[in-house]
Amino acid sequence: MAAALLGLAPHPALAQAVAQESQAALPANTVPLQVSTERSTTLTVWAPAEPRGVVLFSTGFGSWPERYAHLVDALTAEGFAVLAPLHVDSVRYEDRAAFTPQQGFIERFADIRAARDYAARMFEGLPIVAVGHSFGSLVSLGEGGALGGLMPLRVPEVRAALAFSTPGKIPGLIQPDAYSTLEVPVLAVTGTEDVIPSEMGYASTPQDHLLPVQTSPAPAYGLVLQDGDHVLVDNPEMLARAMPAVRLFLRGYGQDDAAARAALAAWQPAQGDQFITPESAE
Template sequence: MSHITRRHALFGIGLLPLVGTAATAQVTASTFDVKLRSGRILQVTRWDAPKPTGYILFSHGGNSWPTQYDKLAQVLVGAGYTVLAPLHTDSLKIADAERADLKKAFGDRIEDMAHLGGYAAATANGLPLIAIGHSYGSLFALMLGGALTYVAPVRNAAVKAVVCFSSPGNIPGLINPAAYTSLEVPLLMVTGDKDVVPGFTADWHDHLLPFEGTPVKGSYALIVKEGTHQLIGGQTSAEFGLVTDVTVDFVRAVTLNKETVPMKLSANGAEKAELRHK
């Protein structure tokens, strides 16, 4: 796709790899391989909840990899969700000779998430799926929820909600006014008023485009004061706890078929963040 340039690749298209995400593991991540229709072998990292009430399909940020998000995965598993996360072809964990730039990885990521969504829908025994992504990865979570249909129609009917941590913002040639109008499920968009990426996203408000564009009622935007692009890295425990508490509340409301239940921040949380809703 010509709209993804070398400049975007250098800056991880909105993701600088997370730092400081080490956590004492409550659930050990495992991996398995699946063969895609293209013949490519996709590695998937899995965190299993003992008695899952739903499955999370997680797309990591540009140049990153699943286990950088172990701290987030542990929270989701603790809330009762099994997490599945593919290793995308732009990851720095892939050998240089085999790694794709973000232009090539765009199509690979669509294939990764579409296949993983089909796999999960077939093996989750009817449990709901939730698509979650960070930065660049949020685009592909949104597509499973029905967004960007003009790029590829990969909507997965089993996906009941989408959570985005720092969307990649406004990508010329890709994001247009219709990008998020086709979204079919409730959205939680998480960002912060310091959520910028030098050379790519200069205005943090651009991360709100999916929330502003979706017509779906019961969608929310969480804006954390002083929150950066690393909000789910957990360097500041209070911010990480606030973000994950709201995420779990949102996901539970949707998977329990309570999409209309309004979410509110605690008095303490309201001092640190703003929660907008539709």
């Protein structure tokens, strides 16, 4: 794991995700978050008036919560409060230089556990879904039981995991069996242009992003958007095409809606896009 994580410096394709910032329609509330006795960070919270669920959101490498306004708007419109900690690898984290990539990866899960505890106090009893973009998708999938061979990462309260633009196969970190320990349903969203050229081997082909769908023992769905790239979460048109499946997935598995699960299994994407269901993957 250490060898792979040493190479996780922001690649230019990933840097696009931290180049600009837009404003979510719902005002954000940023609160202090005590992660451990040694460290604190901030937690950005977007909460609809009557939330029906909670999203624990993990940002891409180097990024920050407010960067994801379009995605936040889509999730809060579905009735989910979005809780996003500022990770130590963020360019906006004050003591970023004090953490190695290995430490930063571990601290991401500490951040999420602290956010989970906040959710238990402030949104007691609401169902929890893990969502992540790029490197953050490893966190959302880890919360669902992935990467079980590395360390205990599972967050028991998480019912489902939504992963946008996973990093693909990372030598030394994401092995062929990385997702064989998943315990919750997964939806992986990627695009035909979702490629990150890198000597480390991050997602050298769009197909790499579908490894969780191909190898998860839990129900797994994949959506491949025509012309979607690694920052498709920042593209309103791409998100609009993805949201019908995302909406049914969140309702079906995040809120235990059997009708939504049935509709998801029968859903047809826009022309040119590809949708993979557990049945079609067999």
